Amino acid sequence: MRLYDVIFRNLRRRMGRKLLLVAGLAIGVATVVALMAITATMQADVANKLDEYGANILIVPKANDLSLSYGGVTVASAAYDVGELTVADLDRIQTIENARNISVVAPKLLGALPIGGHTVLVAGVRFAEEFHLKQWWDTAGEEPDAADEAVVGVRLAHALRLSPGDQVEINGRVFRVSGVLAENGSQDDDILFIDLAAAQQVMNKPGSVSLVEVAALCAECPVEDMVKQIGGVLPQARVTALRQAVTLRMETVGQLSRFALAVSAVVVVIGGLVVLTTMLSAVAERRQEIGLFRALGFRKRHVMHVILGEAVLVSLGGGVLGWLLGMGAAVALAPRLANVVTPVIWSPVLALGAVGGALLVGLLASLYPAASAARLDPTTALRSL
Amino acid sequence: MIQLEKVTKTYNGHSLPVHALRDVDLQIREGEFVAVMGPSGSGKSTMLTVLGAMNPPSQGCVVVDQIDVYGLDVERQADFRHEYIGFVFQQLQLLPYLTAQENVLLCLAIARLPRTEKLTRAREALARVGLQGKEDRLPYQLSGGEQGRVAIARAIANRPPLLLADEPTGNLDQATGEQVLALLRELNGEGQTVIMVTHDSQAAGYAGRTIQILDGQIVE
Numbered sequence: 268m269r270l271y272d273v274i275f276r277n278l279r280r281r282m283g284r285k286l287l288l289v290a291g292l293a294i295g296v297a298t299v300v301a302l303m304a305i306t307a308t309m310q311a312d313v314a315n316k317l318d319e320y321g322a323n324i325l326i327v328p329k330a331n332d333l334s335l336s337y338g339g340v341t342v343a344s345a346a347y348d349v350g351e352l353t354v355a356d357l358d359r360i361q362t363i364e365n366a367r368n369i370s371v372v373a374p375k376l377l378g379a380l381p382i383g384g385h386t387v388l389v390a391g392v393r394f395a396e397e398f399h400l401k402q403w404w405d406t407a408g409e410e411p412d413a414a415d416e417a418v419v420g421v422r423l424a425h426a427l428r429l430s431p432g433d434q435v436e437i438n439g440r441v442f443r444v445s446g447v448l449a450e451n452g453s454q455d456d457d458i459l460f461i462d463l464a465a466a467q468q469v470m471n472k473p474g475s476v477s478l479v480e481v482a483a484l485c486a487e488c489p490v491e492d493m494v495k496q497i498g499g500v501l502p503q504a505r506v507t508a509l510r511q512a513v514t515l516r517m518e519t520v521g522q523l524s525r526f527a528l529a530v531s532a533v534v535v536v537i538g539g540l541v542v543l544t545t546m547l548s549a550v551a552e553r554r555q556e557i558g559l560f561r562a563l564g565f566r567k568r569h570v571m572h573v574i575l576g577e578a579v580l581v582s583l584g585g586g587v588l589g590w591l592l593g594m595g596a597a598v599a600l601a602p603r604l605a606n607v608v609t610p611v612i613w614s615p616v617l618a619l620g621a622v623g624g625a626l627l628v629g630l631l632a633s634l635y636p637a638a639s640a641a642r643l644d645p646t647t648a649l650r651s652l
Numbered sequence: 653m654i655q656l657e658k659v660t661k662t663y664n665g666h667s668l669p670v671h672a673l674r675d676v677d678l679q680i681r682e683g684e685f686v687a688v689m690g691p692s693g694s695g696k697s698t699m700l701t702v703l704g705a706m707n708p709p710s711q712g713c714v715v716v717d718q719i720d721v722y723g724l725d726v727e728r729q730a731d732f733r734h735e736y737i738g739f740v741f742q743q744l745q746l747l748p749y750l751t752a753q754e755n756v757l758l759c760l761a762i763a764r765l766p767r768t769e770k771l772t773r774a775r776e777a778l779a780r781v782g783l784q785g786k787e788d789r790l791p792y793q794l795s796g797g798e799q800g801r802v803a804i805a806r807a808i809a810n811r812p813p814l815l816l817a818d819e820p821t822g823n824l825d826q827a828t829g830e831q832v833l834a835l836l837r838e839l840n841g842e843g844q845t846v847i848m849v850t851h852d853s854q855a856a857g858y859a860g861r862t863i864q865i866l867d868g869q870i871v872e
Contacts, residue, residue, distance in 0.1 A: 268757035268758065269767075270762065272754075273761055276747075276750055276754065280748075555745065556747060559741075562704070562733065562739055562741075563734065563758065563759045564730050564731060564733040564734020564762065565762055566762070567726070567730070569762050645733075646701045646707050
């Protein structure tokens with residue numbers, strides 16, 4: 268028989284109560300683990316979806332105070348144009364401090380041009396960037412791959428009776444319609460998209476850009492910082508952060524993870540108190556026994572080992588069980604409660620944290636009961652003496 | 653050789669200090685069987701705890717084999733109890749969740765001995781008190797006399813030089829009490845030093861020497 272045999276035998280004897288303590292710890296650990304796993308998964312989910320949310324920064328020329336019809340931008344008449352953005356500005360956007368967070372820079376040149384007797388809103392874009400930015404775009408036909416190809420919004424296509432393969436003439440230049448965009452309910456339904464350089468030519472605005480949409484992939488940094496940085500390199504431009512679903516979602520997740528931390532702190536304190544009271548009452552109940560240990564020559568250290576050894580086993584049990592329960596709850600609840608599609612992340616850090624945390628809380632909360640047990644005097648503990 | 657030199661033990665009572673032992677001088681030689689007799693409250697149990705390195709005296713010193721017991725620090729006092737003293741408690745103090753053998757092994761749990769050696773010593777001790785074959789019984793599966801013998805086996809398993817018994821027959825009927833006393837006398841016959849506290853003169857009759865204690869003082 269060694270000290271740990273004493274621990275095991277006692278655990279076995281008071282199995283019911285120890286299981287209750289393990290269950291109590293496990294519920295606490297499970298709560299923390301589930302909250303952490305769900306918020307981590309939500310963060311990953313938002314980061315994964317950032318591309319799908321489109322642009323979150325809009326750059327337009329300053330002092331252009333007309334209402335605009337694309338993304339809130341109307342094509343300004345020349346009289347009000349103070350200074351248009353140019354293609355050269357696009358490269359300067361890439362020089363900002365957070366340039367590595369920029370996912371897409373999508374410039375647009377807008378103009379109202381006559382086509383077949385109608386006045387049509389024409390947007391010159393860089394198709395590769397535009398398709399990257401608008402992942403929801405669904406094209407009937409083909410994506411354009413030549414400078415003289417065009418993509419038509421669905422309502423405009425109906426109005427002009429255009430379908431893939433048709434040709435349109437704009438200011439004497441002929442474009443082939445390569446695809447028609449599926450209806451998506453935005454202003455894109457009414458626009459004819461052509462290549463930026465071609466648009467500059469047909470509108471006779473070489474090098475000019477009406478507005479720039481930027482998608483920034485920045486899960487952590489505030490988008491306002493990037494807005495300031497872009498404003499710094501483009502003093503003639505008005506740069507606005509679009510308060511979009513993604514930003515709101517990030518804020519929600521941020522609030523939720525702060526809430527999760529606060530709840531976890533409370534749970535840790537309660538867990539510690541539960542262990543403390545349980546161990547204190549266990550020590551009180553075992554006074555005679557501990558006194559016997561001391562009378563038999565157990566050192567204080569040995570008594571501490573007996574009590575803390577029990578705490579270690581109970582905490583480990585609670586930690587492992589709680590981690591499993593918490594991860595199970597996260598897997599079951601994350602899709603329903605948090606509406607995430609990203610699978611729950613089985614983080615080894617969280618596993619170690621859960622078990623290690625339970626162990627730490629269990630040990631710390633048992634230190635005082637163990638020390639008070641070790642202080643028990645063999646004579647006062649043995650009532651018969 | 654056990655020596656109490658001018659040992660005084662004063663407890664701080666609620667209003668007045670209680671003198672449990674006053675200026676006690678006592679020498680016990682190796683191999684003696686000493687009965688300490690006295691009415692309850694006479695200080696005899698205090699004397700046993702003072703002898704057992706569990707209860708430091710207010711004044712005076714306890715010397716065992718030239719070791720000043722209370723000159724040792726608290727942890728060394730625990731070691732001293734482990735190496736030098738075997739206790740037989742009045743309430744026996746067998747742990748109900750351990751078998752007879754495990755109860756005996758309990759005092760060896762902290763000994764630096766190989767597992768097999770601990771087992772051998774426990775089995776020897778149980779055999780010595782006549783409990784071979786009952787090693788795996790839990791205390792409630794044993795009679796009162798058998799429980800008393802497990803308590804003695806636990807006290808002698810670590811082969812301590814000194815066996816201290818506190819009213820070992822207190823909770824036993826006369827017949828089983830006599831068995832336990834006979835066992836203590838047998839052990840003493842084999843060279844074991846035994847000090848027993850009792851209020852029963854018949855029990856004291858088993859000892860080689862009887863010390864009467866009254867109001868904290870040895871009277872004969």
